[in-house]
Amino acid sequence: MACAAWRNKIGAYADGELSAEDMLDVGEHLRGCASCTADLLSRVQMKRSIQTAGKRFSPSLALRQRIEKGLPPQKKPARLWNWMATLAATCALLLIVSLTFYRSGASQQGRTFAELADLHVTTLASATPVDVVSTDRHTVKPWFQGKIPFAFNLPELGGTPFTLEGGRMAYLEQAPGAQLIFKIGNHRISVFIFQDRRDRRFAPGDTLSRNVTFNMETWAGDNLRYFVIGDADPGDIHKLSELLKSTAGS
Amino acid sequence: MRGSFEELAMPLFDSLYNFARWLTHDREEAEDLVQETFTKALKGFPSFRQGTNFRAWMFRILRNTFLTSRTGLKSGMTVSLDSEEGESAAAVTAETPESLLLAHSNQKMVQEAIEELPVIFREVILLCDVEEMSYQEISETIAIPIGTVMSRLARARNALRQSLTKKLQGE
Structure with missing residues (x-):
């Protein structure tokens, strides 16, 4: 069967709508056809992009309350628990909720760090690590205008051991942001800047993590979330972070 | 009856609102649309056939309510769908x-x-x-x-x- 005929099925394959038999057939074809695999990949990327962009609106609490009020009153439980049982249940629930939040927060944090480490490595491995090549912050910063939905400041590096190499667009969980490459000695450090999200939790205050092999520091300010990552000395990562912090608020 | 309706319907509240906003492009209209959807669904719940798809039922009510609204009527749902069935x-x-x-x-x-x-x-x-x-x-x-x-x-x-x-x- 020609690729054009397979393409008929690839849309449904990406949507998970083929029969088990067809799924196997398409899977078999994909293993040997780079063109159809690229087509599938692009469709999946499009779906993901739509999914992220489409979850856009959240209802107000007032609307929720209005709707709940419109529902008939709930039947009272036949028997009230005694206060001891209620207290014990509440304590247990609080414990479970705390543990769940702690664990999900920690794993989410780990995923974010791992994703950023991947982005950093990919950039260093790339033949064109930066899209805007300049050591001048007044060239790099305006390049991002219109490409990302926020603005940021960059520090004056004169008199510091750091040099700016340039910048590029980066995406974290489908959200656009800036990636800046700094150099110190033979080490390259990536600085990622994204809009801060309330649902993305990090340990309070600045975080220095060695969990991802690289040294990393992160903080939030002015609704932006900064990540500084690289294989440079933790002291250098911290110095660059401090430089960025001092400029961010200015 | 309420317990089961609420248990089924409230988890869909956020999704229904998001969908309503995309349809109406307007916060107030979307809120009215969601509220009307819940009112109609609650009223029609006794006739809802258990075992059929509740989510599709709720979204259908919301969509039909939208279609009969002023914005819905103006929304161009009547654009030509020529050759839709045959398109590959x-x-x-x-x-x-x-x-x-x-x-x-x-x-x-x-x-x-x-x-x-x-x-x-x-x-x-x-x-x-x-x-x-x-x-x-x-x-x-x-x-x-x-x-x-x-x-x-x-x-x-x-x-x-x-x-x-x-x-x-x-x-």
């Missing part, structure tokens, strides 16, 4: 690879492109990719055959791709 999904074969397209487009651009789609395309793409409904569920929600769901989805994605391409070229 192959027609959507990418001329511009989405990987390139999406690398250069941002979330806001995709949102604008979705917003600009005709309602019949916008709804099918949102139900499939955002609500992750199966073709069968979409077919139940918007009352069209599964074959039409597939071809309409293909046309919607094609239109979205063209819109994104134009936006990128216009940058």
